[in-house]
Amino acid sequence: MFQTFDDHNDPSCGAPRAALLRDELKSRSLDGFLIPRADAHQGEYVPPHDCRLQWLTGFAGSAGIAAVLGAEAAIFVDGRYTLQVRDQVDMNVFPARHLMNEPLTTWLAEKLQPGQRLGYDALLHPINDVRRLKAVCNKAGAELVPVEGNPLDAVWSDRPEAPSGAVSLYSEKLAGRAASDKIQEIQKIVAAKEADACALTQPDSIAWLFNIRGSDVTHTPLPLSFAVVPVSGKPQLFIRGEKLSNTVRDALSDLADIDEESAFLKGLGALGAAGARVLVDPNLAGQAVAEAITSTGGLLVEAAEPVLLPKARKNARELDGARAAHKRDGAAYVRFLCWFDEHAVHGDLDEISAAQKLEDFRAQTGKLKDISFDTISGAGPNGAICHYRVSKDSNLPIPVGKPFLIDSGAQYEDGTTDITRTLAVGEMTDEMKRHYTLVLKGHIAISSARFPAGTSGAQLDALARIALWKAGFDFDHGTGHGVGAYLGVHEGPQRIAKTGVVPLEPGMILSNEPGYYPAGEYGIRLENLEIVTELKSVEGGERPMMEFETITLAPFDLRLIDKGLLTLDEIAWLNTYHAWVREELAPLLDNHVLSWLEEATVQI
Structure with missing residues (x-):
């Protein structure tokens, strides 16, 4: 586990x-x-x-x-x-x-x-x-x-040791680009900002840049490290030496000069002493980074970390990997849903047993590297805690007669997944169905949106909320976050939220996850991952538009839907989505699970 x-x-x-x-x-x-x-x-x-x-x-x-x-x-x-x-x-x-x-x-x-x-x-x-x-x-x-x-x-007398997880090379076949090409792209961005170098403090940026992955933190394959990328010549990589095997060190040495992580601030001081202009992201880099540069005579060029946007714009290989990972994950998830449907109604499941079984189905793929975050397995009132983490002390039986919320994800070498479904356990009340359907309407609104170049996540966020707002409800989290390519399940700078000011661009992957949480009762959240597509001409339109390609494959629970609250377009979207789920997953499922899926995705 x-x-x-x-x-x-x-x-x-x-x-x-x-x-x-x-x-x-x-x-x-x-x-x-x-x-x-x-x-x-x-x-x-x-x-x-x-x-x-x-x-x-x-x-x-x-x-x-x-x-x-x-x-x-x-x-x-x-x-x-x-x-x-x-x-x-x-x-x-x-x-x-x-x-x-x-x-x-x-x-x-x-x-x-x-x-x-x-x-x-x-x-x-x-x-x-x-x-x-x-x-x-x-x-x-x-x-x-x-x-x-x-x-x-x-x-802190019993403070744990600093992590020293092994670093591995990430294949160019999956990354889609050579690390040397990425370094050259970043150098051009730094030069355009009239800086002499940039300081990188984000391990996922460093992992992407050098095509490496690590094992220093839970659920995300990160090598904790720092880097400095000059406008020309080799970058510097600051990382604890014990993390690097001879093979990995040799490969990285072709790309960068390697030093210990503890030498990072000293290295910045040397740049400052040379009068360098160093690009630093003031929202991400610690104040100590700025002091190391300026205290020795260097100048700060404050700008967004130059790796963030190139990393967020997934290339064709990364997107193909994400689609493959979601198809594999979708089959495992549907096996879980079938199992859950057969057992939960008897009242003999709890939050932990559900989370364990879901992880087990993913492990059976033979491709699971990790889960992408601790599964949020929320029964009854725990489902109303947006980012609830179940423990042995908090674990609740899954009650019959209330919705069950499960938010989970997986790390596969070809992609990172994140999916939330809210499931009916026994008979649902009209009020529960109403709440669920209002959330579903918001989810469909995001998934089916079209928008021109330059549109930010903040401009789309209200689409996920308008049905809830009309009913006097809302939710206290963003509608969507960026997702990495076998990296962080939460990735910036893209997001769909009131504060999401970065324009969405083709290749970005975002979550679409509106919710509603009546305190002390239950939680409802519905989440798929979406790819921002290329600009396309719209028949009869004047401007090319982007839209979302959904890549998550799992049915929505029809037993929680109040069809009378859906428009004809929303019903068509749901039926089309469910038909696609059946078509994609059918070859991966045995007859028993496939029969369950066919019933779970029947047209409404």
Whole structure:
């Protein structure tokens, strides 16, 4: 099993650990300290070595930050985690705040006193975040102080070792391009920005650029590392040497000069001393990166990391791989749905057994490298927790008479998958069917959208919500995120969300996942992955348009649909999608599962 169900979060640890940290801060003449849920790479998955926020507070979500002052503290999370945080964190020690409605900067403005010194680890906070924090501190008459050596690490007595997962070469057949070609493309982008080099801090960007994959974090094949790409000549790759076999080192040495990960800031300092102009993404790179360059005389060229868009625009090989991975995954998923349908109605399944069985069906493909994230297996009220993670302590039986939400994905060498379905268990009420159908309407609206070049995800986001809005409902997460090619299941810069300002381009893969979550009752989310297609002329139209190609293959649960709420076009979309699922998956299924699929996808 790639997923474990142990829960190591103990809210009772918050008070004694906060006391330890406060003692350490006092010894350093600091009045407070900031603890983000981040490592030096700002990635979604943080190795145990860097899970400082979880160690201190118990919070295990993928986004958040805590502030510890002398007499007060707080933890800040976004809308995905407002329920989870209360289960995992001692609210008496770390009262929870909504990251958007009551941001950290607002809280600090109210709490900081003149003359106080607020510490932070400059590797863990992006440049733009530090600017905002400095402005708040200055206004309060306080000082934001970068620390030498993280004070939390000093009191974390059983801190795990840094990861040293083996690095592997990713075949050009799957990558679709030689690493040398990618390097030349990035060098041209850097030169166009009038910079002498760029600093890369995102391991997925480095993995894509050098055609490598790693094993340093769970569920994503990342080699934690840094890189510097000059406008000409060899890049520098900063990575722990024990991760590289002789074969991998020899191959990478043809592409880059290799040094230890710990030498990265020193390498930036050398660039600064040479007066170099270094491109840095201020939303991703830590403040320590900027300081290493400017403190020695270099100049920052602030721009988006140059690898982000080329990585997001999947080439033909990557897209073919994604389609193949989703077809394989779809067959495994339908086997799971058939199994689930036969067992859940008897009331003898729970959240863990469902997640385990789904992973088992994927493993039976013989191609599964990992799951792409911990399966969100939410029964009853747990389904209403958007990013719920089931543990042995939280595990619930799957009740008959309520929808069951399962959000999961897989990592195959040729592609990354992510799919959510909400399943009927027994008889569903009219209200449940109404909620499900409103979400389905939003999903269909995104999937069938056409849009011109330059359209951003923010411009499409309302399509997923309008049916819910008309009924007085909404959901507190984005409609869609980018997805990598055997990389991160959550990939930027593309997204469909109110904040998704990057124009969508052909080859990008995004999720389409509206939802609705009546608190304490159940959750509904419906998710497919979509490829942005090339511009095409529309008959009778004036401008060429892009659209989405759906690549996820799995039926929607007809038992939860109120047909009367669907338009004729929506019914046609659903019937066409289900016919395609049957056609694609039929050759991969045995007669029993195929019979189930035929019934599950009958035209309505």
